[in-house]
Amino acid sequence: MALNNPSGAAVTREQELIARVQRGHNDEFYELVRPYERRLFAAAVAILKNEADAEEVVQEAMLKALANIRQFRAEARFSTWLIQITVNEALMRRRRERTVAMEAIDEKQEDEPEYTPRDFADWREIPSEALERKEVRQKLAAALATLDRKYREVFVLRDMEQLNIEETAEALGISVASVKTRLLRARLMLRDLLASGWQQGWFSRLPFEKGTKPWG
Amino acid sequence: MGMTCEHVWREISNYVDGGVEAGLRAAMDEHMRECARCRSVLAGMRDVVRVYGDQRMLDVPSGFGQRLKRRLVRNARQPRWLFWTAWLVPVSAVLLIAGMVGYVNFSGSYHALKSPHAQPGKNIPPQLAVVMQPGARIFHLAGCDLIRNDHDLITMTAKDAIAQGFTPCTRCLRKYLSIVLAPRPPGLDLDGDARPLEALRRP
Numbered sequence: 319m320a321l322n323n324p325s326g327a328a329v330t331r332e333q334e335l336i337a338r339v340q341r342g343h344n345d346e347f348y349e350l351v352r353p354y355e356r357r358l359f360a361a362a363v364a365i366l367k368n369e370a371d372a373e374e375v376v377q378e379a380m381l382k383a384l385a386n387i388r389q390f391r392a393e394a395r396f397s398t399w400l401i402q403i404t405v406n407e408a409l410m411r412r413r414r415e416r417t418v419a420m421e422a423i424d425e426k427q428e429d430e431p432e433y434t435p436r437d438f439a440d441w442r443e444i445p446s447e448a449l450e451r452k453e454v455r456q457k458l459a460a461a462l463a464t465l466d467r468k469y470r471e472v473f474v475l476r477d478m479e480q481l482n483i484e485e486t487a488e489a490l491g492i493s494v495a496s497v498k499t500r501l502l503r504a505r506l507m508l509r510d511l512l513a514s515g516w517q518q519g520w521f522s523r524l525p526f527e528k529g530t531k532p533w534g
Numbered sequence: 535m536g537m538t539c540e541h542v543w544r545e546i547s548n549y550v551d552g553g554v555e556a557g558l559r560a561a562m563d564e565h566m567r568e569c570a571r572c573r574s575v576l577a578g579m580r581d582v583v584r585v586y587g588d589q590r591m592l593d594v595p596s597g598f599g600q601r602l603k604r605r606l607v608r609n610a611r612q613p614r615w616l617f618w619t620a621w622l623v624p625v626s627a628v629l630l631i632a633g634m635v636g637y638v639n640f641s642g643s644y645h646a647l648k649s650p651h652a653q654p655g656k657n658i659p660p661q662l663a664v665v666m667q668p669g670a671r672i673f674h675l676a677g678c679d680l681i682r683n684d685h686d687l688i689t690m691t692a693k694d695a696i697a698q699g700f701t702p703c704t705r706c707l708r709k710y711l712s713i714v715l716a717p718r719p720p721g722l723d724l725d726g727d728a729r730p731l732e733a734l735r736r737p
């Protein structure tokens with residue numbers, strides 16, 4: 319995608335806009351942020367688990383990004399830069415707000431036994447149309463929310479924000495090896511959660527939506 | 535089958551990411567040709583990555599973009615104020631952490647955090663009327679920029695808000711927050727915002 323190609327010869331529209339904002343056209347900054355705002359929100363929610371706080375954090379983070387836009391260097395991906403600022407802001411807010419007791423509980427269990435998959439039935443692919451339905455997306459989000467935060471954060475940054483392993487490690491301040499271990503575990507746990515979702519009918523369409531009339 | 539299922543599972547996430555070297559990859563492929571369980575694990579994991587990676591999973595509250603835009607545009611017109619807040623937020627965060635850590639360190643009790651005095655907002659006048667949004671953990675003065683929806687705000691006194699565990703907004707209540715710097719416990723590193731709380735963990 320042209321937007322993510324800072325080394326290419328052609329100056330992209332995004333690079334042009336960045337240069338304009340760096341020269342003081344602050345009012346155009348939102349246009350730069352808009353393509354990524356949904357990803358920024360998802361990152362903040364993963365860390366804070368609260369939509370109102372996450373929205374405030376995204377706003378604060380983008381004000382900081384604007385204030386520091388001259389420090390953005392063209393070798394980096396702009397989206398990654400914005401996500402990292404947002405993740406920092408969210409982590410900072412969580413540390414500020416959580417009680418020490420909660421923090422201690424969270425950090426406690428570091429070395430957990432390996433996770434063994436539970437469901438080995440033939441995998442049924444989740445139909446892409448199912449994602450059109452808000453209640454399906456809510457079920458998926460709820461499943462994700464049941465993961466411990468260290469797994470959830472890594473999974474969201476890697477698989478929803480599409481950061482690579484190294485960027486994920488850097489954003490969260492953990493090692494590449496930890497990212498890999500946590501990502502494996504998050505993916506395996508979600509797989510079992512989705513398997514039980516199938517059993518609970520999350521992804522099955524209502525009979526008459528398929529064109530088979532329930533009365534026919 | 536040279537590999538065990540357990541070994542395949544340990545590598546399966548790297549496999550999905552294309553991050554295993556050719557020899558291991560071939561051994562995994564060979565195992566999976568024979569093993570329906572591992573094929574199921576692989577197919578399910580690929581589905582997890584595909585489904586959660588779908589753009590449609592990125593829901594935002596309605597009006598999110600409008601509010602962000604409004605906030606950015608408003609600040610774009612006030613560059614000097616922006617410069618000031620950009621510094622203020624991290625500084626207040628450090629002060630808040632210092633305040634909490636300082637208190638806990640000397641009291642030695644987690645429960646003490648529930649006391650109003652343990653909160654970073656202890657200099658806020660107790661009878662000051664403050665507002666908060668349902669579900670949020672931060673309280674504000676009415677009219678603060680960070681309030682995103684002024685329809686269903688909850689109002690209470692600052693004293694009650696603090697007692698219930700809400701945290702003061704670093705924007706609108708900053709003048710009460712800049713003076714909560716507590717004595718610094720030994721070994722506290724104020725440069726790294728991660729370390730102070732961790733340093734408190736009990737052995």
Ligand SMILES: [Zn+2]
Pocket residue numbers: 538539542565569570571572573
């Ligand atoms: Zn196997």
Ligand SMILES: [Zn+2]
Pocket residue numbers: 673674675678679680681703704705706707
């Ligand atoms: Zn406020």
